[in-house]
Amino acid sequence: MTTAVHEGPGSEDVLAVAEDVWMALLGEDGMLVPRAVPTGTPFDTAAWSAATTISGGWQGVVTVELAEALARRLTVRMLALPADQTATDSDVADAVGELVNMVGGNVKSLMPGPSTLSLPAVAAGRAAFARDAALACRVDLSWLDAPVRVSVHVPLGGPR
C-alpha cells in the first residue's frame, strides 16, 4: 500500500526505487509485494530502521524499516556469509545502512538539486522523527511475508 501526504517524491517513484534496490540485492530470493497498511499504523515491532537526510535544493529524510529476520537475511546475502555463520548486530547495521544509502541516493536524484546525502544513521528499533517533520510518502511492502516500509519525511510546511 502506498500513502502520500505532503509534497515530496511520488509513491510510485519511491516504490520503483525500492524495487530496483531490492532486485539488485535480493532479487533471486523473492519479489517485493505491496502491502495494505492503514494510514497511521506504526511499523511492526522487532525492526531495524535506517535514515539518511537529503539537504540542499530539496530537503527531506528517507527511512527504511525492516523486520528483524529480513534485516538479518539481507545482511547474510550482502556479506555472503557461510550457512553456519550468523550476522552480528554490527553486520546488520552496516548492511541496513547501505540499503538506506542506496534508496536515499536514488530518491535524491528524483528531487530538485543540487543536494547532498548524509551518511546513514541506523538503529535497532523503530525510526523516530522530529516534531517538525511531516510524512511526505510511505510505501509498505513485504518480502517473503516479512514487512518493509520506506518513508520520506519533509520539514513541516513542505520542502524548504
Added chain:
Amino acid sequence: MIIDDSRAMRSILRRIVTGLDFETSEAEHGQAALDQMRAGVVPDVCLVDWNMPVMDGYTFITEVRANPEWRDITLMMVTTESEQRQIVRALAAGAHEYVIKPFTPDAIVDKLSLLGLVPA
C-alpha cells in the same frame, strides 16, 4: 582497491572482481586508501564510493590526481550519487568511469571492460 565505508558493499564488489581474477585490497574511506597507497599498496584500479566519513570519494580522486606518480591508476566511482552535476564533477576531477548503485555484476564487468581492464 575497493574504497567504501560499507563492509557489505565492499563484500559485494570483492566477489565480483575476484571472479574476474583481480586481487583486492580494501579501505573504509578515502584517507585510509591514501594511507595504504603511500605505504606502497598502489592498485591498478580503485572502485570508489562518494559518501564516506573522514574523506569522501570526490576528495580522494582529487588527491590521487594531484600526485603524478599515481597517474596510471584507473578510478571508477561506484556510488548512489546520480545527479548529472555530480557525475560531471567526478569525471572532471579525474574519474574514468561512473557506476550508480544499485548495480548488477554485469554493469561492473561492462565498465571494467570499457576501461580495458577485463576482456570484452
